Amino acid sequence: xxxxxxxxxxxxxxxxxxxxxxxxxxxxxxxxxxxxxxxxxxxxxxxxxxxxxxxxxxxxxxxxxxxxxxxxxxxxxxxxxxxxxxxxxxxxxxxxxxxxxxxxxxxxxxxxxxxxxxxxxxxxxxxxxxxxxxxxxx
Numbered sequence: 516x517x518x519x520x521x522x523x524x525x526x527x528x529x530x531x532x533x534x535x536x537x538x539x540x541x542x543x544x545x546x547x548x549x550x551x552x553x554x555x556x557x558x559x560x561x562x563x564x565x566x567x568x569x570x571x572x573x574x575x576x577x578x579x580x581x582x583x584x585x586x587x588x589x590x591x592x593x594x595x596x597x598x599x600x601x602x603x604x605x606x607x608x609x610x611x612x613x614x615x616x617x618x619x620x621x622x623x624x625x626x627x628x629x630x631x632x633x634x635x636x637x638x639x640x641x642x643x644x645x646x647x648x649x650x651x652x653x
Contacts, residue, residue, distance in 0.1 A: 535564050535565050535566070536562060536563075536564070536565065536636070537562070537563050537564065537565040537567075537634055537635060537636040537637075537638070538560060538561070538562055538563075538636060538637060539560070539561055539563050539572050539634045539636075539637075539638045539639070539640065540558065540559065540560040540561075540638070540639045540640070541557075541558065541559050541560075541561070541572065541573060541576050541578075541639075541640045541642075542556070542557070542558045542639060542640070542641045542642070543556065543557040543558070543578065543596055543597075543641075543642045543643075544556055544641070544642070544643045544644070545557070545596075545597070545599055545644060546644075557576075557578060557597075559576050559577070561575055561576070563575065563634060565633075565634065565635055565636060566633045566634070567633070567634055568629065568630050568631065568632060568633060568634070569614065569625075569627075569629040569630075569632040569634060569640050570582070570591055570629040570630045572634055572640060573593075573629065573640065573642075578596050578597055579595075579596070579597050579598065580593060580595070580596055581593075581594045581595040581600070581601075581602060581603050582594060582603065582629075583603040583606040589628065590628045590629070590630035590631050591628065591629060591630035592606060592607075592612075592628065592629070593612040593614075593629060593642065594606035594607070594612075595612075596612060596642065596644070599644055600612060600644060609646065610644055610645055610646040611644075611645050612642050612643070612644055612645075613642070613643050613644075613645055614628070614629055614632070614640070614641070614642060615640075615641035615642070615643065616632070616638060616639070616640060616641070617638070617639040617641065618635060618637055618638050618639070619637065622639070622641050
Protein backbone atom coordinates (compact mmCIF):
# COMPACT_ATOMS: atom_id res chain seq x y z
CA UNK A 516 0.00 0.00 0.00
CA UNK A 517 2.76 2.46 0.94
CA UNK A 518 4.61 1.68 -2.29
CA UNK A 519 1.44 2.37 -4.34
CA UNK A 520 0.87 5.70 -2.57
CA UNK A 521 4.51 6.68 -3.08
CA UNK A 522 4.39 5.72 -6.78
CA UNK A 523 1.18 7.71 -7.25
CA UNK A 524 2.76 10.70 -5.53
CA UNK A 525 5.85 10.54 -7.79
CA UNK A 526 3.68 10.31 -10.92
CA UNK A 527 1.58 13.26 -9.75
CA UNK A 528 4.71 15.27 -8.99
CA UNK A 529 6.21 14.55 -12.43
CA UNK A 530 2.93 15.45 -14.10
CA UNK A 531 2.77 18.74 -12.21
CA UNK A 532 6.34 19.65 -13.19
CA UNK A 533 5.69 18.74 -16.84
CA UNK A 534 2.50 20.82 -16.97
CA UNK A 535 4.02 23.89 -15.35
CA UNK A 536 7.18 24.09 -17.50
CA UNK A 537 7.11 26.38 -20.54
CA UNK A 538 9.62 27.55 -23.09
CA UNK A 539 8.99 31.18 -23.95
CA UNK A 540 10.97 33.34 -26.35
CA UNK A 541 11.36 37.12 -26.19
CA UNK A 542 12.03 39.20 -29.31
CA UNK A 543 12.67 42.94 -29.16
CA UNK A 544 12.89 45.12 -32.26
CA UNK A 545 14.62 48.46 -31.74
CA UNK A 546 14.51 49.38 -35.47
CA UNK A 547 11.96 52.18 -35.06
CA UNK A 548 13.72 53.70 -32.06
CA UNK A 549 15.26 57.08 -32.81
CA UNK A 550 18.95 57.35 -31.83
CA UNK A 551 19.02 53.77 -30.56
CA UNK A 552 22.36 52.82 -29.07
CA UNK A 553 21.18 49.22 -28.78
CA UNK A 554 21.49 46.56 -31.43
CA UNK A 555 18.49 46.55 -33.76
CA UNK A 556 17.16 43.25 -32.46
CA UNK A 557 17.31 41.11 -29.31
CA UNK A 558 16.08 37.56 -28.83
CA UNK A 559 16.28 35.04 -26.02
CA UNK A 560 14.41 31.85 -25.14
CA UNK A 561 13.83 30.89 -21.52
CA UNK A 562 12.44 28.00 -19.53
CA UNK A 563 9.81 29.47 -17.23
CA UNK A 564 6.74 28.41 -15.30
CA UNK A 565 3.59 28.38 -17.38
CA UNK A 566 1.32 31.13 -16.09
CA UNK A 567 4.05 33.63 -15.24
CA UNK A 568 3.34 37.15 -16.45
CA UNK A 569 4.99 38.47 -19.58
CA UNK A 570 6.63 41.13 -17.39
CA UNK A 571 8.20 38.47 -15.14
CA UNK A 572 9.58 36.67 -18.20
CA UNK A 573 10.93 39.91 -19.68
CA UNK A 574 12.62 40.71 -16.37
CA UNK A 575 14.51 37.40 -16.55
CA UNK A 576 16.30 38.43 -19.75
CA UNK A 577 19.51 40.45 -19.95
CA UNK A 578 17.51 43.53 -20.97
CA UNK A 579 17.35 46.64 -18.80
CA UNK A 580 13.74 47.72 -18.27
CA UNK A 581 12.05 50.79 -16.96
CA UNK A 582 8.35 50.40 -16.24
CA UNK A 583 5.55 52.47 -14.78
CA UNK A 584 2.66 51.17 -12.70
CA UNK A 585 -0.64 52.64 -13.87
CA UNK A 586 -2.65 51.03 -11.07
CA UNK A 587 -4.59 47.83 -10.59
CA UNK A 588 -6.91 48.22 -13.59
CA UNK A 589 -4.14 48.98 -16.12
CA UNK A 590 -1.05 47.47 -14.52
CA UNK A 591 2.59 47.96 -15.55
CA UNK A 592 3.70 49.48 -18.85
CA UNK A 593 7.12 49.45 -20.48
CA UNK A 594 8.66 52.91 -20.65
CA UNK A 595 12.12 51.89 -21.91
CA UNK A 596 14.11 48.82 -22.86
CA UNK A 597 17.92 49.11 -22.80
CA UNK A 598 17.58 52.87 -22.55
CA UNK A 599 15.35 53.15 -25.64
CA UNK A 600 12.18 54.98 -24.72
CA UNK A 601 11.42 57.20 -21.78
CA UNK A 602 11.92 57.29 -18.03
CA UNK A 603 9.02 56.21 -15.87
CA UNK A 604 8.31 59.86 -15.01
CA UNK A 605 8.03 60.70 -18.72
CA UNK A 606 6.59 57.40 -19.99
CA UNK A 607 5.24 57.57 -23.57
CA UNK A 608 6.45 61.13 -24.24
CA UNK A 609 8.61 60.16 -27.23
CA UNK A 610 7.12 56.80 -28.16
CA UNK A 611 5.50 53.62 -27.01
CA UNK A 612 6.53 49.98 -26.68
CA UNK A 613 3.88 47.68 -28.17
CA UNK A 614 3.46 44.09 -27.00
CA UNK A 615 2.78 41.28 -29.47
CA UNK A 616 2.26 37.53 -28.99
CA UNK A 617 2.82 34.60 -31.34
CA UNK A 618 2.10 30.98 -30.53
CA UNK A 619 2.30 28.71 -33.55
CA UNK A 620 1.41 31.49 -35.96
CA UNK A 621 1.83 35.14 -36.79
CA UNK A 622 2.32 37.87 -34.24
CA UNK A 623 -0.80 39.65 -33.03
CA UNK A 624 -1.09 42.73 -30.86
CA UNK A 625 -1.83 41.61 -27.33
CA UNK A 626 -5.13 42.67 -25.83
CA UNK A 627 -3.57 42.14 -22.38
CA UNK A 628 -0.81 44.20 -20.82
CA UNK A 629 2.59 42.79 -19.87
CA UNK A 630 1.68 42.51 -16.19
CA UNK A 631 -1.57 40.62 -16.84
CA UNK A 632 -0.74 38.32 -19.78
CA UNK A 633 0.05 34.79 -18.55
CA UNK A 634 2.54 32.94 -20.76
CA UNK A 635 2.01 29.49 -22.23
CA UNK A 636 4.47 26.98 -23.63
CA UNK A 637 5.88 28.03 -27.03
CA UNK A 638 4.78 31.66 -26.68
CA UNK A 639 6.92 34.24 -28.43
CA UNK A 640 6.65 37.66 -26.79
CA UNK A 641 7.42 40.48 -29.20
CA UNK A 642 8.16 44.10 -28.34
CA UNK A 643 8.38 46.88 -30.91
CA UNK A 644 9.18 50.52 -30.26
CA UNK A 645 6.96 52.98 -32.10
CA UNK A 646 8.46 56.45 -32.06
CA UNK A 647 6.08 59.44 -31.98
CA UNK A 648 7.88 61.00 -34.97
CA UNK A 649 5.79 58.71 -37.21
CA UNK A 650 2.45 59.90 -35.84
CA UNK A 651 2.95 63.28 -37.51
CA UNK A 652 3.04 61.61 -40.94
CA UNK A 653 -0.30 59.79 -40.58
